Amino acid sequence: MNKDRNKLFVAALGGVNEIGKNMYILQCGDEIIVIDCGSKFPDESFLGIDLIIPDITYLLNNTEKVKALIITHGHEDHIGGIPYFLKQLNIPIYASRLTIGLIEIKLKEHGLLRTTQLNLIDSNSHISFGAIQASFFSTNHSIPDCLGIALHTPEGTVVHTGDFKFDMSPVNHQYPDLHRMADIGKNGVLLLLSESTNAERPGFTPSERLVGDHIAEAFSKAQQKVFISTFASNVHRVQQIVDAAIKSGRKLVLLGRSMVNVTSVAKELGYLNIPEDMLIDAGDTDRYAPENIAVLCTGSQGEPMAVLSRLASSNHRQIEIMPGDTVIIAATAIPGNERNVARIIDNLYLLGANVIYGSGSSTGMHVSGHGNQEELKLMLTLMKPQYFIPVHGEFRMLYQHRLLAESVGVAEENIFIVNNGETVEIQNNIARKTGKIPAGNMLVDGLGIGDIGNVVLRDRKQLSADGILVVVITLSKTEGHVLSGPDIISRGFVYVRDSEALMRDINQLVVSTIEKLLEEHGSQWNMMKQTLRDTLGRFLFAQTKRRPMILPIIIEV
Amino acid sequence: MNKDRNKLFVAALGGVNEIGKNMYILQCGDEIIVIDCGSKFPDESFLGIDLIIPDITYLLNNTEKVKALIITHGHEDHIGGIPYFLKQLNIPIYASRLTIGLIEIKLKEHGLLRTTQLNLIDSNSHISFGAIQASFFSTNHSIPDCLGIALHTPEGTVVHTGDFKFDMSPVNHQYPDLHRMADIGKNGVLLLLSESTNAERPGFTPSERLVGDHIAEAFSKAQQKVFISTFASNVHRVQQIVDAAIKSGRKLVLLGRSMVNVTSVAKELGYLNIPEDMLIDAGDTDRYAPENIAVLCTGSQGEPMAVLSRLASSNHRQIEIMPGDTVIIAATAIPGNERNVARIIDNLYLLGANVIYGSGSSTGMHVSGHGNQEELKLMLTLMKPQYFIPVHGEFRMLYQHRLLAESVGVAEENIFIVNNGETVEIQNNIARKTGKIPAGNMLVDGLGIGDIGNVVLRDRKQLSADGILVVVITLSKTEGHVLSGPDIISRGFVYVRDSEALMRDINQLVVSTIEKLLEEHGSQWNMMKQTLRDTLGRFLFAQTKRRPMILPIIIEV
Secondary structure: OHHHHOOEEEEEEEOEOEOOOOEEEEEEOOEEEEEOOOOEOOOOOOOOOOEEEEOOHHHHOOHHHEEEEEOOOOOHHHHOOHHHHHHHOOOOEEEOHHHHHHHHHHHHHOOOOOOOOEEEOOOOOEEEEOOEEEEEEEEEOOOOOEEEEEEEEOOEEEEEOOOOEOOOOOHHHOOOOHHHHHHHHHOOEEEEEEEOOOOOOOOOOOOHHHHHHHHHHHHHHOOOOEEEEOOOOOHHHHHHHHHHHHHOOOEEEEEOHHHHHHHHHHHHOOOOOOOHHHEOOHHHHHHOOHHHEEEEEOOOOOOOOOHHHHHHOOOOOOOOOOOOOEEEEOOOOOOOOHHHHHHHHHHHHHOOOEEEOOOOOOOOOOOOOOOOHHHHHHHHHHHOEEEEEEEOEOHHHHHHHHHHHHHOOOOHHHEOOOOOOEEEEEEOOEEEEEEEOOOOEEEEEOOEEOOOOHHHHHHHHHHHHHOEEEEEEEEOOOOOOEEEEEEEEEEOOOOHHHOHHHHHHHHHHHHHHHHHHHHHHOOOHHHHHHHHHHHHHHHHHHHHOOOOEEEEEEEEO | OHHHHOOEEEEEEEOEOEOOOOEEEEEEOOEEEEEOOOOEOOOOOOOOOOEEEEOOHHHHOOHHHEEEEEOOOOOHHHHOOHHHHHHHOOOOEEEOHHHHHHHHHHHHHOOOOOOOOEEEOOOOOEEEEOOEEEEEEEEEOOOOOEEEEEEEEOOEEEEEOOOOEOOOOOHHHOOOOHHHHHHHHHOOOOEEEEEOOOOOOOOOOOOHHHHHHHHHHHHHHOOOOEEEEOOOOOHHHHHHHHHHHHHOOOEEEEEOHHHHHHHHHHHHOOOOOOOHHHEOOHHHHHHOOHHHEEEEEOOOOOOOOOHHHHHHOOOOOOOOOOOOOEEEEOOOOOOOOHHHHHHHHHHHHHOOOEEEOOOOOOOOOOOOOOOOHHHHHHHHHHHOOOEEEEEOEOHHHHHHHHHHHHHOOOOHHHEOOOOOOEEEEEEOOEEEEEEEOOOOEEEEEOOEEOOOOHHHHHHHHHHHHHOEEEEEEEEOOOOOOEEEEEEEEEEOOOOHHHOHHHHHHHHHHHHHHHHHHHHHHOOOHHHHHHHHHHHHHHHHHHHHOOOOEEEEEEEEO
């Protein structure tokens, strides 16, 4: 037991070999620290699913050991799973001021605000969880108040970077704390977990200030109204938009629930400086000249229900884009959203707007919040870790990050690319992969968490491609023949009124199949249903090359 | 009538405000010429649909006038609709040698080869269709044997560029015919239709030779097997791959149906030069050292059933990717395919391969086949058209192309951005939009063409998101009460075995609803079904926040 007291291992419950639903655990003896609790948006293969969150079975099996959930920053892929997590396991949360503000918005929506223990930390905090001491360092990213975490254990120090870039000329003086990082590295880092999002991109990510300059220029050039869409949580960019509006003499309209919520929290907490008299309601824009109006809104990812999409299709109740207005999309499309964003740009041009989009360095309205290769190397060099696990990224990014680590001197055999759930244990300074704990996708669909599994998804897939054909037949129990039917109902297969001949053929085939079966075997339901499904399935595929789900309903009376 | 004899109009039946299914018509008096007959792959909103082709109602209503289908080149978005077109309207096709070779592959598959009249043309052909004379000019693009078309009518000359770039150092000497274009322009162009695919991109597209250099370098550096995936129809790139294999002493394996088909046609017709003894079967690779093997395969767009995808998941019967092998993806992902391609790259890295992808200019393995802004301006300048219609592109591309045309001197009021089906008429040298002819998406699903409409798609959408709940009840006709049931069947909604409580609640709700209805109104089926749908729908949404399709089946006996 003494040996196990200091046993140290780490694992990802989400966030490796994927983008999103970040969650990492560090266990040392009887203490477990959880880092981040993110969600992820499902891709098109998860039909009808709203959200994907990490499977926390391992934590539920070890509830008494779980001491804290530490959050690195307030993006959805780091906080989106919190309400679902808390409903299963209510543990204290530690986060910085803005991050807590954003978590509180979520907790309110889920009615969890009163029962949750939120602890404010900053980069100077030191917290003890039994044998583990946590300290922190400031990083910068596309949201303020980001923290990297150093967990000092009896085996040594484990560092988790969170998301970061090295923006040396940041907005609002949110500098990356190079000196603190250097100190941590100097004192020895046993294991580093560092984010890999941009590990495929050479060079150094440009400063957020570049975007500010471009926005200011576009605002001052625009002759009429300016609409600009960006991520609500990119508070530094929002500040630069506010500044550009002030400089060009424009009042500002905020549109979209998350834009209003987040700016309100950021303002209240002092992260955003907006003069009171510059904010106006959308309904009041007519009282100003077009060149005195700027509109900041949600929807930069082409989300069909968000404000930008509604504006682009002239579907907003209060405000309209007029020919000659300027529309800026200050974001790039996340993979999977390209087509929706392109459709919006088309619609904006159709309305006669000047549309500014894209991330070229000369006029670009977006820079990444993640460090490129040189910045990842800088972090690795500062931390000088003995062992390294690249995190936050799909495999090719983790792979490139491994090459970067090797290039700055981390020994190849000391780098571990892991899957979600794989444990890396360190004992007596020696690290190795030791096994697996449960990890995977927990699907959220409406109010259901985890109740949608492979069977339901497979059914949805078949239904989505070829629809369903329901065949209803009533048999006489006593006389052993067809009493009524078959009634054929098609949904998503063919439109019945346009397919009369096919419907007649289906009808005949069902009747002849059933009569033959009744004659040969009597009414054995299961065999009857299976035979109907097979016979009808073959016939329909031959006739249409489609494979609808076939649902035979046989009623005996 | 005399006035109408020379009446000239043009329209797009597909290809504007979209990428794909290109089809343009020019009508002059009683003659209609059709240019291209493409197909388009459905986006995710067209659930279960295989292909989209143009609606040709207008041509079917004017069959006697349709004189010819002229094809500019052999890409799917220009020839993919031909078999479906011919089944409705069998008219002579005119195309260049390779284009005909590729069309013949399609006609064979559809059993149409014998009944189709294929006419070989080249850039020197002159053909008369009544009052219309057609002449042609060579362009270059990512497939050999591309033609631009000049249709000389009594009203003036209308030019359609097809797809093009200006590659001045093309592979296999397929030069763009600048002198012919200059001649056509000098003699006066009334109306130009020019492609807009890259109208958003500044500068000049690099030469295909650049890719050849990079491929040759990668082939010679690779220590083991090389796998390379590209579009089968990019015969020039295939030639460069063949040359790189020869230079690096490698035998070549061709994998994938379209790769085998297209290279075989291109070889036979003299567009591709592959020494006989260098081609080997996939099964024979073991007889050679790994550094003497190159594999050219399909699947560069991440298509799940294509060779590259199967290789990446170690699912190919004959050949395997080993650690240290090199895999080159010589293509960029078409919008919508990014995630599938990324997944393949991940899997290739997991197998230990060196993966080379992306289109950066230093090591890039792909260049576009479409001209960038400077090339579009070059075409506009050569043609000096009086009127201009940008084609081939989504609205933002057409819009940018309009700006380019203005920048080289085309009068703003002489530029028409049209929708599919909008007619632009020119009479006495004056062009104007005059109306609309039918145009739209014809959906191909399995063997069905055009039988899937909005109702079926809407059903598929609902089924895909939340599944279906079938409720079966048997009523006694004479006694007016429930005889048996309700039986509740869920597909794609919830997994019944995990949802016993919900199923019990549904059961009770159905019974109480039906009994109440029977008491109050007797057995009025339609009202009963509607009430069940409403009541159950509200209940399920409150319980689960999901909206499955509800299908009540009521049987009276």
